[in-house]
Amino acid sequence: QSVLTQPPSVSGAPGQRVTISCTGSSSNIGAGYDVHWYQQLPGTAPKLLIYGNSNRPSGVPDRFSGSKSGTSASLAITGLQAEDEADYYCQSYDSSLGYVFGTGTKVTVL
Amino acid sequence: QVQLVQSGAEVKKPGASVKVSCKASGYTFTGYYMHWVRQAPGQGLEWMGWINPNSGGTNYAQKFQGRVTMTRDTSISTAYMELSRLRSDDTAVYYCARAPPSIVATTYFDYWGQGTLVTVSS
Numbered sequence: 001q002s003v004l005t006q007p008p009s010v011s012g013a014p015g016q017r018v019t020i021s022c023t024g025s026s027s028n029i030g031a032g033y034d035v036h037w038y039q040q041l042p043g044t045a046p047k048l049l050i051y052g053n054s055n056r057p058s059g060v061p062d063r064f065s066g067s068k069s070g071t072s073a074s075l076a077i078t079g080l081q082a083e084d085e086a087d088y089y090c091q092s093y094d095s096s097l098g099y100v101f102g103t104g105t106k107v108t109v110l
Numbered sequence: 111q112v113q114l115v116q117s118g119a120e121v122k123k124p125g126a127s128v129k130v131s132c133k134a135s136g137y138t139f140t141g142y143y144m145h146w147v148r149q150a151p152g153q154g155l156e157w158m159g160w161i162n163p164n165s166g167g168t169n170y171a172q173k174f175q176g177r178v179t180m181t182r183d184t185s186i187s188t189a190y191m192e193l194s195r196l197r198s199d200d201t202a203v204y205y206c207a208r209a210p211p212s213i214v215a216t217t218y219f220d221y222w223g224q225g226t227l228v229t230v231s232s
Contacts, residue, residue: 002154032215033214033215033216034215034216034217034218036218036219038155038219045205045222045223045224045225046147046155046205046207046219046222047222048218048219048220048221051218051220052216052218057220089154089155091155091218091219093214093215093217097171097172098157098159098169098171098172099145099157099171099217100157101147101154101155101156101157102154103154104154104155
């Protein structure tokens with residue numbers, strides 16, 4: 001149902017780098033709307049991780065970084081840690097649907 | 111510190127209505143739009159709409175038009191989301207989320223409530 005597509009899961013060993021893609025279209029990311037990222041630990045509310053494509057709120061480690069190009073965006077986690085195991089969602093705006101979220105990606109630390 | 115504290119879990123029968131509250135503290139309530147987002151069990155996040163606490167103006171996702179009503183009481187810094195004609199597929203955790211002042215192209219949600227589980231079952 002979501003118009004922003006993410007891989008269902010990614011995994012990596014501690015210390016490795018993983019990336020999560022968020023693919024949209026010309027009515028959302030491609031239209032110039034910003035992409036934001038949220039981390040959701042099991043049983044908790046989402047937490048803002050990246051805003052405005054690549055900005056980190058205070059307190060978010062610099063291991064997390066975001067980028068955007070064309071109709072897609074990416075979240076990178078470098079130096080993967082056990083505490084990073086969570087669900088990650090991208091979010092943007094769609095000219096037809098309003099605010100939209102990605103399908104979500106589960107990150108597993110091996 | 112900014113806090114959004116939501117009301118407790120609810121169990122409703124199909125066809126009934128539910129009203130969830132979100133009490134804000136630690137900032138000027140009227141200075142930030144409040145959005146509502148829901149998450150069905152094991153599913154992703156779904157945006158429902160927003161309310162401007164200053165003016166009371168609202169904007170709802172098309173999917174919920176006619177069934178959702180968002181209101182606020184500025185005297186107690188509380189936002190409300192009421193969903194009517196409940197169905198079993200409305201079973202979800204409902205979150206309120208604050209949005210810093212911005213244009214629509216850049217809006218994001220910087221603080222979230224803890225969530226309220228609404229279960230719809232006969």
